[in-house]
Amino acid sequence: MKITVTDVEYVARLARLELSKAETDLFAGQMDAILGYVEKLNELDTADIRPTSHAVPVENAFREDAVRPSIGVGAALANAPDRVESFYRVPKVIE
Amino acid sequence: MDIFELTIGQLANQLKAGTVSSVEATKAMLERIEAVEPRVGSFITVTPESALAEAEAADRRIAAGDAHMLTGVPLALKDIFLTEGIRTTCGSRILHNFIPPYSATAWERLRGCGSVLLGKLNQDEFAMGSSNESSAFGVTRNPWDITRIPGGSSGGSAAAIAARQATATLGTDTGGSIRQPSSHCGCVGLKPTYGRVSRYGVIAFASSLDQVGPITRDVTDCAIMLGAIAGHDPKDSTSINTPVPDYTAALTGDVKGLKIGLPKEYYIDGLDRDVQAAMDRAIETYRRLGAEFVEISLPHTDYAVATYYLIATAEASSNLARYDGVRFGHRSPQAAGLIDMMTKSRSEGFGAEVKRRIMLGTYALSSGYYDAYYVKAQKVRTLIMGDFTRAFEAVDAILTPVAPTPAFKIGEMVDDPLQMYLSDIFTIPVNLAGTCAMSVPAGFSASGLPIGLQLIGKPFGEETILRAGHAFEQATEWHTRKAEI
Numbered sequence: 020m021k022i023t024v025t026d027v028e029y030v031a032r033l034a035r036l037e038l039s040k041a042e043t044d045l046f047a048g049q050m051d052a053i054l055g056y057v058e059k060l061n062e063l064d065t066a067d068i069r070p071t072s073h074a075v076p077v078e079n080a081f082r083e084d085a086v087r088p089s090i091g092v093g094a095a096l097a098n099a100p101d102r103v104e105s106f107y108r109v110p111k112v113i114e
Numbered sequence: 115m116d117i118f119e120l121t122i123g124q125l126a127n128q129l130k131a132g133t134v135s136s137v138e139a140t141k142a143m144l145e146r147i148e149a150v151e152p153r154v155g156s157f158i159t160v161t162p163e164s165a166l167a168e169a170e171a172a173d174r175r176i177a178a179g180d181a182h183m184l185t186g187v188p189l190a191l192k193d194i195f196l197t198e199g200i201r202t203t204c205g206s207r208i209l210h211n212f213i214p215p216y217s218a219t220a221w222e223r224l225r226g227c228g229s230v231l232l233g234k235l236n237q238d239e240f241a242m243g244s245s246n247e248s249s250a251f252g253v254t255r256n257p258w259d260i261t262r263i264p265g266g267s268s269g270g271s272a273a274a275i276a277a278r279q280a281t282a283t284l285g286t287d288t289g290g291s292i293r294q295p296s297s298h299c300g301c302v303g304l305k306p307t308y309g310r311v312s313r314y315g316v317i318a319f320a321s322s323l324d325q326v327g328p329i330t331r332d333v334t335d336c337a338i339m340l341g342a343i344a345g346h347d348p349k350d351s352t353s354i355n356t357p358v359p360d361y362t363a364a365l366t367g368d369v370k371g372l373k374i375g376l377p378k379e380y381y382i383d384g385l386d387r388d389v390q391a392a393m394d395r396a397i398e399t400y401r402r403l404g405a406e407f408v409e410i411s412l413p414h415t416d417y418a419v420a421t422y423y424l425i426a427t428a429e430a431s432s433n434l435a436r437y438d439g440v441r442f443g444h445r446s447p448q449a450a451g452l453i454d455m456m457t458k459s460r461s462e463g464f465g466a467e468v469k470r471r472i473m474l475g476t477y478a479l480s481s482g483y484y485d486a487y488y489v490k491a492q493k494v495r496t497l498i499m500g501d502f503t504r505a506f507e508a509v510d511a512i513l514t515p516v517a518p519t520p521a522f523k524i525g526e527m528v529d530d531p532l533q534m535y536l537s538d539i540f541t542i543p544v545n546l547a548g549t550c551a552m553s554v555p556a557g558f559s560a561s562g563l564p565i566g567l568q569l570i571g572k573p574f575g576e577e578t579i580l581r582a583g584h585a586f587e588q589a590t591e592w593h594t595r596k597a598e599i
Contacts, residue, residue, distance in 0.1 A: 026477070030473050035453070036464070046469070050477065053532050057424055059417065059420055060417055060420050060421065060490050060494050063497065068497060070489050071492055071493075071495045072322060073322045073352065074499065074547060075573075077352055079351070080348065094215040096441075098215075100440075107440050110450070111452075112451070
């Protein structure tokens, strides 16, 4: 299936990426080549094959529900691009 | 011999004997970094002040008789490992100002041994790449030929070992990112079994594939490093709770009767002539040492790259959703609203390779394509794992090339991502199967570029491949050659 510029623009919106015209054109060609290549997986009949999400069995890891030290608000917010007191500040959402 | 030339084993002996101090070793390394860094570009951040303070503490620990093999040994880490109080960028502009509030378990364990951190090493952005050309902090060059790539994504880690800028380093391997740069730079690099080493505090690329491992001068150092970082970590739900063996005890030098598989799908037309010659010599060496060879088949090898680039990009698109400019990292100053801020921050912060992979992953996970791409790839992953399970019923280890060619020229593949992706064809299946593999120096091309062999082991079969790698190393001298830089 041919990947079009429209497809790339749609996926970029989903991924919260803003692409220039040159990037959109470039990615359309490259994604088309790569997704064309991965079509080779359709040569394999996998109807009765179970999918593998992890090479090892992954189970929920529970720990005791107990109070323990944490890094604290100051350290947690130390990398914030913008903050007010104990909060991250972001542009206004509600008009 | 200069201090910066010493292996972990050699330096540990000198530190214990008191013929050199950790402060002296650390200063020697820092001087070496300063001398060669303009030509190599291995580091993103060098930490001389904290390194010397750690070295002083290590000297006190050695004097008190409480030393581990790694006490006082100067190390460096790929910039994907969180290091408390030390900038960690993951090679990306979006994290150019990020100072982690905690450290990765792998580094905590090395620090617990008394190791000294020299700094953070260059890498492909978010570990996406095979050449170290996608870093926002510039290209790292191969110390054997600075017109060539060192490999990726742990290219800075391998180049730093080849250029003698650290005694040992840590990298991460999602599709070959420890083994391929190790091969291209003449180092030993080990990707442990998935779950053997904690990924806590390691910036995630593709969570079901990423694994932490050492890059070192020789196999003995590799065993020492693995022993220090391996083991269960309750902070990582994918960490496996099985005992950690003494990996150095596995280095017996004996491979008599070891059954080694040669997968016919790896020895193909188009394999570089020098790489093929190195493999032929390696097989002959192992035969002389008493190993037995068996031809095996890994029939789904040809589907591994396609499978990998669907699974890895899908997981990456999910993992990298956290970079939204809200809590940390780059925030665009010119946004009109919340969504615009996130979009602009990501667009300004990510480089081309990362954007391309996020786009591919988002596409593969999007409505209507999830089953056709992502689930299909997960099913083929099951087939690839089955190939290895069947192969290991007949053999103890598998011997293959690490990469189809020696290191290529900087810029040679930048415009052809598919061709770049195909250069990982021999390493990717191991990540999909979750088992362990190691790159060991096995020769040089006619133009003087290192070539590595790959030993693939059973799940948790690190001892076997370390033993086989060590035996090969004892019988050859490839690992003793030095890059003139």
